[in-house]
Amino acid sequence: MSSTYGENIKISIFGQSHSDAIGVTISGLPAGITIDTEELGAFLERRAPGRNEWSTARKEADVPEFVSGLNGNTTCGFPVTAVIRNRDTRSGDYEQFRNVPRPGHADYTAFCRYGDAHDIAGGGHFSGRLTAPLCIAGGIVLQILRSEGIEVISRIASIADIEDAGALDSSTAQKEFPTVDDARGLLMRERIMEAKAAGDSVGGVVECAVLGLPAGIGDPMFGGMENRIASAVFGIPAVKGIEFGAGFGVSRLRGSENNDPFRVSEGRVVTETNNCGGILGGITTGMPLTFRAAFKPTPSIALPQRSVDIKEMRDTVLEIKGRHDPCVVPRAVPCVEAAAAIAVYDAILELKKDMRN
Amino acid sequence: MSSTYGENIKISIFGQSHSDAIGVTISGLPAGITIDTEELGAFLERRAPGRNEWSTARKEADVPEFVSGLNGNTTCGFPVTAVIRNRDTRSGDYEQFRNVPRPGHADYTAFCRYGDAHDIAGGGHFSGRLTAPLCIAGGIVLQILRSEGIEVISRIASIADIEDAGALDSSTAQKEFPTVDDARGLLMRERIMEAKAAGDSVGGVVECAVLGLPAGIGDPMFGGMENRIASAVFGIPAVKGIEFGAGFGVSRLRGSENNDPFRVSEGRVVTETNNCGGILGGITTGMPLTFRAAFKPTPSIALPQRSVDIKEMRDTVLEIKGRHDPCVVPRAVPCVEAAAAIAVYDAILELKKDMRN
Amino acid sequence: MSSTYGENIKISIFGQSHSDAIGVTISGLPAGITIDTEELGAFLERRAPGRNEWSTARKEADVPEFVSGLNGNTTCGFPVTAVIRNRDTRSGDYEQFRNVPRPGHADYTAFCRYGDAHDIAGGGHFSGRLTAPLCIAGGIVLQILRSEGIEVISRIASIADIEDAGALDSSTAQKEFPTVDDARGLLMRERIMEAKAAGDSVGGVVECAVLGLPAGIGDPMFGGMENRIASAVFGIPAVKGIEFGAGFGVSRLRGSENNDPFRVSEGRVVTETNNCGGILGGITTGMPLTFRAAFKPTPSIALPQRSVDIKEMRDTVLEIKGRHDPCVVPRAVPCVEAAAAIAVYDAILELKKDMRN
Amino acid sequence: MSSTYGENIKISIFGQSHSDAIGVTISGLPAGITIDTEELGAFLERRAPGRNEWSTARKEADVPEFVSGLNGNTTCGFPVTAVIRNRDTRSGDYEQFRNVPRPGHADYTAFCRYGDAHDIAGGGHFSGRLTAPLCIAGGIVLQILRSEGIEVISRIASIADIEDAGALDSSTAQKEFPTVDDARGLLMRERIMEAKAAGDSVGGVVECAVLGLPAGIGDPMFGGMENRIASAVFGIPAVKGIEFGAGFGVSRLRGSENNDPFRVSEGRVVTETNNCGGILGGITTGMPLTFRAAFKPTPSIALPQRSVDIKEMRDTVLEIKGRHDPCVVPRAVPCVEAAAAIAVYDAILELKKDMRN
Numbered sequence A, B, C, D: 001m002s003s004t005y006g007e008n009i010k011i012s013i014f015g016q017s018h019s020d021a022i023g024v025t026i027s028g029l030p031a032g033i034t035i036d037t038e039e040l041g042a043f044l045e046r047r048a049p050g051r052n053e054w055s056t057a058r059k060e061a062d063v064p065e066f067v068s069g070l071n072g073n074t075t076c077g078f079p080v081t082a083v084i085r086n087r088d089t090r091s092g093d094y095e096q097f098r099n100v101p102r103p104g105h106a107d108y109t110a111f112c113r114y115g116d117a118h119d120i121a122g123g124g125h126f127s128g129r130l131t132a133p134l135c136i137a138g139g140i141v142l143q144i145l146r147s148e149g150i151e152v153i154s155r156i157a158s159i160a161d162i163e164d165a166g167a168l169d170s171s172t173a174q175k176e177f178p179t180v181d182d183a184r185g186l187l188m189r190e191r192i193m194e195a196k197a198a199g200d201s202v203g204g205v206v207e208c209a210v211l212g213l214p215a216g217i218g219d220p221m222f223g224g225m226e227n228r229i230a231s232a233v234f235g236i237p238a239v240k241g242i243e244f245g246a247g248f249g250v251s252r253l254r255g256s257e258n259n260d261p262f263r264v265s266e267g268r269v270v271t272e273t274n275n276c277g278g279i280l281g282g283i284t285t286g287m288p289l290t291f292r293a294a295f296k297p298t299p300s301i302a303l304p305q306r307s308v309d310i311k312e313m314r315d316t317v318l319e320i321k322g323r324h325d326p327c328v329v330p331r332a333v334p335c336v337e338a339a340a341a342i343a344v345y346d347a348i349l350e351l352k353k354d355m356r357n
Helices: A037-049 A107-117 A119-126 A127-145 A182-197 A225-233 A245-253 A331-354 B037-047 B107-117 B120-127 B128-147 B182-197 B225-233 B246-253 B330-351 C039-047 C108-118 C120-126 C128-147 C182-195 C226-231 C247-252 C329-352 D035-048 D107-117 D123-128 D128-147 D184-199 D225-233 D247-252 D329-352
Strands: A010-015 A021-027 A066-069 A079-086 A151-159 A203-213 A237-245 A262-265 A268-273 A288-293 A305-311 A314-318 B009-013 B020-029 B067-070 B080-085 B151-159 B204-212 B237-242 B262-265 B266-269 B289-295 B305-309 B315-318 C010-015 C021-027 C064-066 C080-085 C151-159 C202-210 C238-243 C262-266 C269-272 C290-297 C306-308 C314-318 D010-015 D019-027 D067-069 D082-085 D151-160 D204-210 D239-244 D262-265 D268-271 D289-295 D303-310 D314-318
Touching: A010 A127, A010 C021, A010 C064, A010 C080, A021 A127, A021 C010, A021 C064, A037 A127, A066 C010, A066 C021, A066 C290, A079 A127, A107 A314, A107 C262, A119 D151, A127 A151, A127 A331, A127 D289, A151 B020, A151 B204, A151 D239, A182 A288, A203 A331, A203 B246, A225 A237, A225 A331, A225 B225, A237 A245, A237 B225, A237 B246, A245 B204, A245 B237, A245 B289, A262 B315, A268 D289, A331 C290, B009 B128, B009 D067, B009 D082, B020 B128, B020 C290, B020 D010, B037 B128, B037 C238, B037 D289, B067 D010, B067 D019, B080 B128, B080 B237, B080 D010, B120 B128, B128 B151, B128 B330, B151 B182, B151 B330, B182 C202, B225 B289, B225 B330, B237 B246, B246 B289, B315 C064, B315 D268, C010 C128, C021 C128, C039 C128, C039 C329, C080 C128, C080 D225, C108 C238, C108 D019, C120 C128, C128 C151, C128 C329, C151 C182, C151 C329, C202 C329, C202 D247, C226 C290, C226 C329, C226 D225, C226 D239, C226 D303, C238 D247, C238 D289, C247 D204, C247 D239, C262 D314, C290 C329, C290 D247, D010 D128, D019 D128, D035 D128, D082 D128, D123 D128, D128 D329, D151 D184, D151 D329, D204 D329, D225 D239, D225 D329, D239 D247, D289 D329
Parallel strands: A262 B305, A305 B262, C262 D303, C306 D262
Antiparallel strands: A010 A021, A021 A079, A066 A079, A151 A203, A203 A288, A237 A288, A237 B237, A262 A268, A305 A314, B009 B020, B020 B080, B067 B080, B151 B204, B204 B289, B237 B289, B262 B266, B305 B315, C010 C021, C021 C080, C064 C080, C151 C202, C202 C290, C238 C290, C238 D239, C262 C269, C306 C314, D010 D019, D019 D082, D067 D082, D151 D204, D204 D289, D239 D289, D262 D268, D303 D314
């Protein structure tokens, strides 16, 4: 099912950008988990729009309302459903895109898929806004993982042609603009503002790491950690590529360079390098699980673009008005963490089934 | 479930490298599909080992035996199960890897996951050999797709530092060493043989395109074509990255460069460029669906490697004997096609459910 | 997943009796279906409490609020989520049952399953109130089925020792107290009121038929119509048995009596009898699909009952106060129809996947 | 998927009565389980035909061949696939039923579902023979359950009008004709032989109990033990009804009679009666889980029957030759145990996911 993720924990996302509400149902959380709502709020704040110059001006009072599954803030074992009401919507802006689809958007493909019934306002179910419920689910799962010693961190690895320098660590993820090298971060923000000034947008790459995972999580073939994480991360709009460890770089290496040698360190098995991104045969090695996701530039730009009128079947030129992020990458960072957390937790639950009493 | 793929068509793969047999059960094929077994055999031959200098010398008489689901060669609506008997196995070679895991292989992680019960011989269920049943299923699905005007083609985009030139087309996929530019192909083969001579191995990239797909296939969020295909392709051992269309390259583009302008051509809507890889919002645009998968170099190499003895918890050096491909990429090409075909067909079946009578 | 039903259409129910809201997410509805909300309201009214002397006095303003998935009243292809706010709840009544579980209820088993985190108020997720979201989903599906010429009807087949007479038809299902023989219906109501007066409760049987189904719907083995329907109907609290066609009666027949002879009638194949309940090999015959579900008497009764104090591990006597239906059967009738409709529709969607373009 | 059962353990059955082989893939078995093949053989022997006067004369050398998933007899964590070769098949007998379907069989409905591609020989995938792979999977799961102190027992509760007397216990299940009261068993066998002599057949009821289950297994709504077990048991051909505990009888009881009073016994909570069949709210109470399944008489009988010629669309009379059980109930007993075991184990695995480390 398209809007549902997971086998052991099930994340089911609903809502359109301009429907009454968006939300998520999380099935498979054990009873007795107390959610730190303040921490969850802080996590959601990281993807919230309207906070700074590089994100859309749309205001969202995105406080999730938990309508079921909790006793106070504690899970009771039943499906947890949270909703966020949609406010500050201007649906009228969007009707034109039914006839003249925006390049780079789902307008045309959704028309082909759903016909005129497609709810195009605000991008419907394809809107980046639907990452808010993903972050609610992910934010809760992150708290569970943390209680088991597992941390998910990430950074902006690049924006346009500017790449971050240095190695990702936990402190980076907490920054408002999460780069290791703040000077590079400043350059990235310049690129964003340059694009904005030009009525244009830029893309980038998010790097993510899951720390503290024991070795032995994951399953072979389609249940591998790569499959699980890719399957979740591509659920974030604008992602066009994902790579684990040294990623596409491995295609240029020899085996003797790429193979991560094992060695014993402080009584446990580690690898000297981590080209495999902490995953061998789909299963965690106990080293950091690392991956990078490529985001395309925001398709909504102010510059005029060539499109078609699909009712009259003729070429035309489209100008998009409205409020749009010149770059989705900064707000996408917590979404990537959320997706990774859910995928990892699902694999951990899979393993629990194998444990003897 | 780790070894099962699909929601509408279900591909369930079983077997270990050295078990009595490997095989696949395919559920969800409609009744009345006649399989061209000769064509299927030719497809399987493309991944078979022992055919040339760049693949392992292990001989496999990999003719699938269909034990159920067919009447003659025609599907009857019930699960289709095909098995391939394992022969020419030398299990004794592998027991040493229980204690001293091979770098880059699943030996260590499988031990962490399954304990001593893991069937390590030949790599067990993690073996590249398990792509044979994937290709059986994919080969059948490819025939169904072709009957609906959909073709899946692919090529070797790079081996080590050598990149193919020119644009992928249908004729390329039929070559023994499928590159557009044969001179580049020759260089690639040189790289492979150089690595082999050095007791080493090389990686590469496979590019794949699905042609003839109508617009409107796929679903939003986790049901997008990227998710579906990634989820299948990462089921092939050694894949560490996947990117769609311009892939990681989009992260460096501006929206005005990356957005594919729509235009009307011969009465249908097309895009002038195809940076999106034929997918917007997870749904096909009607342009070729394109993606690239990065393969790591074969982890089994003849050179001595640093590893650990996990019983004695001490560092050691490992030398691997035996027969191994110096590069898995050439044989992986049909596997990528198989995975893509299955993912695409699953999405097509999803769409069929929405059709009015 | 426990609160989710279906493979092709997915019904995901959330909420507890006394949480902020209960609701349902329906995935897999095609785009472009216009919901007749008045008709849906009338359907929901049939299970609503507080309408008459044989149902609980709890008032529920059970108007579903559709927060996503619709454009106006028309589906747009994305998950449809409807919520009903919980009002008129008196949670204080229930805390005592944590220590002293009610016989016949899930209090004790939920404690064993979820521990103290269980949300016991109003029965939590086990409450009969959770059939309201089932009926929202079922009510929508019933409208789709009706547009395809398929009707789901039902009646009260028995209450306590009183059995209805005559054959079920469409007009029966519309009655406030749906029995074919109104005199028997009157007797049934007497049994209910007698039980109520005695501080007790009674059970009964609901008979259901799906009319207008073409032959060929359903799948073998675990995908048979019996499996699909049973799996949905046992989701209604208080159901303890289900039988199809002649049901348990077939166990006493000879093959020559039980086999339904085929014959040609008005150009189509029919069976002379329908002992098989319109299902052979799990697949519909084209005759009415018929089944009966047995409901236990409401476990909440006013009479003192023997129970245990599970904290002090000693026997005790429990008296339950509060508002309870002396018989759930009348209100369960539309729930059975809803469950049957969803199961049937899921099988129809399965078949659509096999259809050639 | 129709031939697949389970969420945590997946049982995937393949094969037709007269295909090369039938078999099963079991995914989700933990690594390190050693299968007692002798015990498994003895279990399979209980459903094997040709052993006595009341079963078909078809000989099946039904020794499962495990082609994958085992190291010796020990699971290695990967999918376990077992196949049984089909021998002693006489396909020619069946072609006539394409045009003239057998009453009570799936011939007609399979034609409507699959068209002429249906593999009708021996009943295809609808054959009772497909319960052999079910019993392979169930037999393995029964061994796992037994190692956890859980036992599944059953008996023939009735054949035609003869009902067994006394209470089911473990010793009964071991008898060749498993009734508590051997005199009643003798009468049942007389009924079978009378039917056989008359060219007819009889039905019956199987009663099953799962002993040793802790309280707290199962999930609410569609994940209840009733749903899970019903969903598996209706996968056995010829089952037309299922009831739990007092079953349909509860519909005639008052709440004060039906509610099972709790009491403390030897330091644990028990119920004085077990009308609920050990299940409240879908979750086990810790008392025996009990249910009964109704089997129809074998549809294949020697007596002439009225049918239709579906090509010529005219009424006709059919005489069935060949070897058929006059009553499937005795051989169905282990099948019911197998289905129950798999359903119970799947619920146990679900619970494991909730356990804290």
